[in-house]
Amino acid sequence: EAGVTQFPSHSVIEKGQTVTLRCDPISGHDNLYWYRRVMGKEIKFLLHFVKESKQDESGMPNNRFLAERTGGTYSTLKVQPAELEDSGVYFCASSQAFVTVMNTEAFFGQGTRLTVV
Amino acid sequence: AQSVTQLDSQVPVFEEAPVELRCNYSSSVSVYLFWYVQYPNQGLQLLLKYLSGSTLVKGINGFEAEFNKSQTSFHLRKPSVHISDTAEYFCAVSVITGTASKLTFGTGTRLQVTL
Numbered sequence: 313e314a315g316v317t318q319f320p321s322h323s324v325i326e327k328g329q330t331v332t333l334r335c336d337p338i339s340g341h342d343n344l345y346w347y348r349r350v351m352g353k354e355i356k357f358l359l360h361f362v363k364e365s366k367q368d369e370s371g372m373p374n375n376r377f378l379a380e381r382t383g384g385t386y387s388t389l390k391v392q393p394a395e396l397e398d399s400g401v402y403f404c405a406s407s408q409a410f411v412t413v414m415n416t417e418a419f420f421g422q423g424t425r426l427t428v429v
Numbered sequence: 430a431q432s433v434t435q436l437d438s439q440v441p442v443f444e445e446a447p448v449e450l451r452c453n454y455s456s457s458v459s460v461y462l463f464w465y466v467q468y469p470n471q472g473l474q475l476l477l478k479y480l481s482g483s484t485l486v487k488g489i490n491g492f493e494a495e496f497n498k499s500q501t502s503f504h505l506r507k508p509s510v511h512i513s514d515t516a517e518y519f520c521a522v523s524v525i526t527g528t529a530s531k532l533t534f535g536t537g538t539r540l541q542v543t544l
Contacts, residue, residue, distance in 0.1 A: 345531065355519065355534040368529030403472065410530040412461045412480060412523050420472035
């Protein structure tokens with residue numbers, strides 16, 4: 313079974329440009345999460361989808377970030393326009409149920425390393 | 430608000446030696462605790478989690494952790510490490526609000542195992 317897949321693995325863009333990150337969760341996983349790790353700091357929550365519905369987007373830094381999950385399958389995270397402080401590794405994770413349910417695990421993708429220059 | 434503190438940013442250890450990676454949490458509600466590992470160029474992988482019941486939790490690759498409510502700790506241990514355990518380890522607490530769920534992570538501990 314394929315795991316969580318993220319595209320691209322690396323992206324280098326100039327300040328002011330737009331970048332779109334994609335996440336393909338494990339098939340059948342209704343829960344999809346985005347996290348970000350800025351260099352040297354903790355991994356921070358961005359938002360949580362259940363199917364196509366945003367359950368919690370309290371971690372989104374500002375309105376330059378837009379996440380979508382049309383049809384409840386893959387998700388995209390768009391940054392427009394990108395700023396220098398947006399650099400970091402963006403992780404996507406998916407799970408069948410909440411991770412507090414026994415025998416449920418959140419599976420993480422390898423991440424997209426975004427560098428804004 | 431729930432939070433996690435990992436006191437050690439780096440832990441060097443010799444192969445076959447025991448190791449303990451420290452994690453302290455703060456929470457005002459039910460506590461669900463996790464340890465994840467990230468090997469180089471890979472995503473995060475679940476090592477173990479505590480939801481309820483026995484305070485000693487066993488995970489994959491010989492790791493275990495003990496939930497200590499009085500000390501608000503969830504330290505990760507392994508009696509004998511291997512070179513392949515070199516990785517970054519993250520402690521996390523799960524926060525559930527209504528129909529939403531998220532993990533709050535610590536800053537990570539880099540475990541460096543040498544011969």
